[in-house]
Amino acid sequence: MRMLIGAVSLAMLAGCVSPAMNEARSKSPTRVLASQKPTALVAECVQFSWQDEAVFGVDASGYINTDKTGAMTVYTRGGESFADLVPQGAGTAVSYYAAKPDDSVALRRLAMLATCL
Template sequence: MRMLISVLSLALLAGCVSPAMDTARSKSPTRVLASAKPTPLVAECIKFSWQDESVFGVDASAYVNTDKSGQQTVYTRGAESFADLLPQGTGTAVSYYAKQPDDAAAMRRLAMLATCL
C-alpha cells in the first residue's frame, strides 16, 4: 500500500512540475555545462547531491525522470531548480535551470551539480 501511495504521489508531482519546466525551457538555461561521463551516472550523482539534507535542509528533494529519447531530467520539488541531461557521444550535455538563479539555494544546487561533471 505504501508503495502505491509513493508511486501515485510521484506521478502527481511530475504532472504538476511539467508546466513549470516547459515555461523555464522556453527561455535560455541558467547555465550550460558538459561532462565526459555517461548521462545516467551524472543524473544519479546530481540527484544524490541535491538530496543532501546537511546542505539543503528539509527541502532536500530530487527526482529523476527519463523520457523516451534518453534525455534525463533531475528536478526538485516544484521544479524550483532542474537540470536536463542529454547524451552527447560518450558524454553528457547539461542545461541547468533555476526559477530564481541568484537565490542561495539555486547557486548551491548549481555548485553541487558541477561536482558531478
C-alpha cells in the first residue's frame, strides 16, 4: 500500500512538473556544462547536493528521473530548477535550467551542480 501511495504521489508530481520543464526546454539552457564522470554518478551527486537543508533550507529538494535512452533529469520541487544530464562518451553533457536564473537560490543550485562535475 505504501508503495502504491508513493507511486501515485510521484506520478502526480511528475505531471505538475513536466509542462514547466518542457516549456523551459524550448528555450536555451541557463548554462551548459560537461563532465568526464558517468551520468549516474553526476546525477546522484547533484540530487544529494540540492537536498542540503543547510544550504537551501525548506527549498531543499532533489529528484531524479531517468528516461529510456539513459538520459537523466535532476529537478527540484515544482521544477523551478532542473538539470538534464545526457551520456556523452564516457562523460556527461549537462544542461541547467532555472526559472529565475539570477535568483540567489538558482545560482546556489548551479554552484552545487558545478561541484559535482
